[in-house]
């Protein structure tokens with residue numbers, strides 16, 4: 001659609017100028033976003049983890065800053081009396097015209113909505129004024145002028161090994177490989193083993209996304225092979241070894257492992273994309289079960305992910321009839337949590353009052369959730385989407401839930417005809433609360449499931465430790481089990497940095513009276529933690545106790561926590577890999593000890609990153625099968 005289609009609209013200079021200001025605001029945003037993603041390559045090449053991580057964290061706030069700038073500019077520039085409904089309608093039409101040759105039009109639409117929703121009242125949130133229905137298809141936008149999204153290689157022409165090497169060297173990383181021939185041979189061997197006795201068809205080709213995906217200390221090559229009718233996705237992680245040389249760490253073909261790598265529980269990737277919708281389109285062929293919203297999010301375009309999620313949610317609401325109910329499990333002291341049984345997410349509203357022992361505030365809770373948003377979630381903390389003023393159809397709310405919200409969060413509720421508006425909420429992937437998972441396994445005497453749950457629980461805590469995170473409240477009810485069987489933490493209101501905690505042993509009682517006293521006989525300071533007390537809360541069940549003591553008894557000693565804290569303070573942070581250790585080439589070939597690589601990477605990172613964890617991680621693989629699950 002071009003501006004020529006709207007000749008009479010050009011008469012409104014104000015509308016045109018407003019549309020231009022908003023699009024300039026978006027273009028500035030995307031320019032800065034891309035600059036950070038481009039710089040990720042340099043940071044990776046130089047092993048400059050600290051700078052890279054800081055940039056990744058700052059990038060999360062870019063969008064809100066640009067929206068704010070744009071809103072301020074419009075408010076300063078225009079008199080509200082000039083901004084009639086007719087003008088706002090024209091603004092949208094001019095904007096559509098401006099997007100006709102744009103390379104990120106779907107993102108620009110979302111930016112337009114963000115700016116307008118900051119200025120206009122809720123009653124304007126309809127398709128006349130904002131993009132409720134996208135005008136630009138969010139499918140792949142074919143833009144002939146854009147640089148190609150992926151490169152195609154034909155191994156039949158040059159030979160597989162040569163092709164694989166060329167794929168890597170084409171990225172022109174400015175750092176030396178320790179032994180690229182060795183690594184490429186390892187990739188080739190795995191590829192051949194994966195293809196088995198499939199003959200290489202004439203159409204055999206390898207498609208590789210043109211930009212590497214950077215996250216923490218890893219760069220990931222993302223591609224897929226096509227052989228006859230068979231398509232296979234693959235990922236090659238590239239890391240630095242202890243000498244700062246590059247190594248191909250493994251090649252992943254397994255759909256489950258690839259999905260876990262792109263999980264909602266990890267930090268966002270940094271990828272230089274001119275046409276992001278083309279990347280999303282490519283990735284969808286690798287991750288067919290992932291909604292587009294999650295793919296945008298994992299690429300760092302979290303506002304687009306949020307907007308698409310909301311559209312999916314509205315679509316789901318229109319096509320379902322069940323009611324919102326309290327989420328199964330033990331009620332929270334801080335949050336009212338509810339869910340629609342047919343929808344795989346939960347909605348969390350901060351209560352107005354918190355009963356003892358909770359000593360917190362709405363502002364503090366929001367701060368903790370924000371901390372998690374910016375922190376490396378190392379595959380063990382769920383990402384949250386934060387929304388304001390969400391309208392729900394009243395008829396879809398169970399009466400009991402409405403009563404619960406009115407009792408615990410009245411300031412967050414507004415009733416508006418047949419709608420209920422919730423002023424602030426978080427949305428998060430729904431998981432099976434670990435307490436419910438363990439009880440269900442116990443009920444059917446499934447000891448293997450209990451053991452898996454406990455191993456995963458302990459691993460989650462230990463990986464969070466590696467990320468300098470102390471969950472605060474370690475009860476099973478605060479952890480969920482994902483559909484991949486991973487245990488993930490989701491209750492952030494008591495989270496602290498490990499480096500800020502003081503792990504103590506309970507002092508000896510002076511006498512029997514001390515021991516029998518209801519209150520502790522020893523002084524307790526803020527952030528004091530007594531790990532030996534954890535057993536009281538975690539080990540009530542005999543089977544759980546057995547498996548806990550078998551795999552994670554160390555979590556019950558102050559010495560273990562204190563030692564980990566000390567390592568963090570000294571600058572060592574244990575690496576955790578987002579795929580099982582036994583997949584790694586070095587693990588199988590033994591050409592470099594895992595410990596050597598891991599310690600050195602950690603040391604580099606922590607020396608430069610301070611108390612902030614980096615890395616792809618997978619620590620303490622007690623049971624590799626469970627990890628892979």
Ligand SMILES: Nc1ncnc2c1ncn2[C@@H]1O[C@H](COP(=O)(O)OP(=O)(O)OP(=O)(O)O)[C@@H](O)[C@H]1O
Nearest residue numbers: 328329330332333334335337429430431433477491
């Ligand atoms: N992502 C999720 N998936 C499934 N259930 C969840 C999820 N998040 C929360 N719940 C359910 O809601 C309950 C309360 O959630 P949450 O622990 O976040 O609230 P809280 O008020 O912070 O709790 P606490 O009183 O422990 O501080 C959980 O115990 C669980 O049963």
